Amino acid sequence: MATLSSSSRLYSSSPICKSRFSPTTLVSGIDFISFSPRTTLSYSSALVSPVILSLSVKHNRRRSSLQVKSVASPTEAVSEFDEMVSGTKRKYYMLGGKGGVGKTSCAASLAVRFANNGHPTLVVSTDPAHSLSDSFAQDLTGGMLVPVEGPEAPLFALEINPEKAREEFRSASQMNGGTGVKDFMDGMGLGMLVEQLGELKLGELLDTPPPGLDEAIAISKVIQFLESPEYNMFTRIVFDTAPTGHTLRLLSLPDFLDASIGKILKLRQKITSATSAIKSVFGKEGNKPDAADKLEKLRERMVKVRELFRDTESTEFVIVTIPTVMAVSESSRLSASLKKESVPVKRLIVNQLLPPSSSDCKFCAIKRKERAGSNACS
Numbered sequence: 001m002a003t004l005s006s007s008s009r010l011y012s013s014s015p016i017c018k019s020r021f022s023p024t025t026l027v028s029g030i031d032f033i034s035f036s037p038r039t040t041l042s043y044s045s046a047l048v049s050p051v052i053l054s055l056s057v058k059h060n061r062r063r064s065s066l067q068v069k070s071v072a073s074p075t076e077a078v079s080e081f082d083e084m085v086s087g088t089k090r091k092y093y094m095l096g097g098k099g100g101v102g103k104t105s106c107a108a109s110l111a112v113r114f115a116n117n118g119h120p121t122l123v124v125s126t127d128p129a130h131s132l133s134d135s136f137a138q139d140l141t142g143g144m145l146v147p148v149e150g151p152e153a154p155l156f157a158l159e160i161n162p163e164k165a166r167e168e169f170r171s172a173s174q175m176n177g178g179t180g181v182k183d184f185m186d187g188m189g190l191g192m193l194v195e196q197l198g199e200l201k202l203g204e205l206l207d208t209p210p211p212g213l214d215e216a217i218a219i220s221k222v223i224q225f226l227e228s229p230e231y232n233m234f235t236r237i238v239f240d241t242a243p244t245g246h247t248l249r250l251l252s253l254p255d256f257l258d259a260s261i262g263k264i265l266k267l268r269q270k271i272t273s274a275t276s277a278i279k280s281v282f283g284k285e286g287n288k289p290d291a292a293d294k295l296e297k298l299r300e301r302m303v304k305v306r307e308l309f310r311d312t313e314s315t316e317f318v319i320v321t322i323p324t325v326m327a328v329s330e331s332s333r334l335s336a337s338l339k340k341e342s343v344p345v346k347r348l349i350v351n352q353l354l355p356p357s358s359s360d361c362k363f364c365a366i367k368r369k370e371r372a373g374s375n376a377c378s
């Protein structure tokens with residue numbers, strides 16, 4: 001079970017630079033910082049402190065980099081968090097960014113911080129490469145809410161298995177345990193049109209679920225159960241999302257489904273309305289949900305997920321990055337794409353910042369040089 005201490009201040013040694021990772025004071029932005037897999041959540045020293053910055057981005061065309069105009073001082077970072085923690089209305093925080101920058105670590109960290117500030121909190125991982133279990137040193141893989149011990153207010157964690165979500169899509173698109181296009185079309189009463197509709201590439205669509213769909217289904221499941229009175233108590237929901245590409249595809253899913261399956265649904269509607277008069281005379285109008293109904297429901301759920309991402313009142317997408325050239329470039333593209341999708345991004349977490357030091361070990365000196373070249377903050 002959880003290894004959080006009562007105050008959730010946990011310590012561990014760093015796998016990379018032991019001398020630097022002594023237990024130390026809190027960092028104002030996010031309380032605990034690094035996690036050692038399968039051990040404990042930990043505060044690292046100031047070596048790798050994540051800082052929450054308010055995002056004021058300027059896209060530099062020539063260098064195509066994200067320019068954070070003002071770096072938050074520790075005091076400002078506190079006020080950023082104060083804003084995130086204020087109010088009792090439910091808020092969703094979606095943490096996303098390039099693979100490996102520390103999304104899971106920061107999501108877990110933020111969730112503990114919310115709980116320690118009195119918010120009953122749920123942290124959910126929809127990342128196919130789950131590491132939330134490692135962050136909390138608890139097994140969260142059962143698809144159930146697991147209580148995390150330690151914080152002052154209730155904190156629950158949940159990992160959603162993307163494989164299971166994918167199965168849901170398959171079951172919607174494949175009737176009676178069969179596979180492929182023929183089955184799907186049969187399910188809609190259009191089996192005789194399979195040949196003619198080959199050019200719609202339905203086979204590809206149904207056999208290989210579109211990227212991002214698993215995550216979208218996972219998020220929609222969480223939205224669904226959070227609507228029930230049983231889970232009313234949660235006032236902060238933190239999502240540890242999949243790396244950049246998945247998130248963006250997830251947002252375009254409703255359009256994607258509209259464009260591909262929508263055509264079939266329209267065709268089916270036409271045929272159904274032409275034949276319904278005859279069917280009703282013979283009492284054959286069935287109420288059983290078919291493949292089309294299931295897919296239509298799926299599309300509605302995808303729309304709901306996209307709406308949640310775009311809801312400025314209740315949701316905030318927080319980009320997690322590290323100060324390296326590649327991470328900053330990707331964050332810049334993510335920020336621009338999210339803006340295009342009307343997803344509000346106000347804050348950025350810069351993880352693994354290196355504070356000034358006169359006594360660097362060789363490793364830290366290399367890291368510092370690497371980060372200095374990123375020009376992330378100016």
Ligand SMILES: Nc1ncnc2c1ncn2[C@@H]1O[C@H](COP(=O)(O)OP(=O)(O)OP(=O)(O)O)[C@@H](O)[C@H]1O
Binds near residue numbers: 105131
């Ligand atoms: N501030 C930090 N200090 C030290 N180690 C860190 C820090 N942030 C993250 N790490 C380590 O970096 C690794 C990747 O972190 P994490 O799993 O949180 O990243 P992620 O962005 O969620 O990765 P993925 O995209 O693969 O899901 C982990 O081993 C984690 O312990």
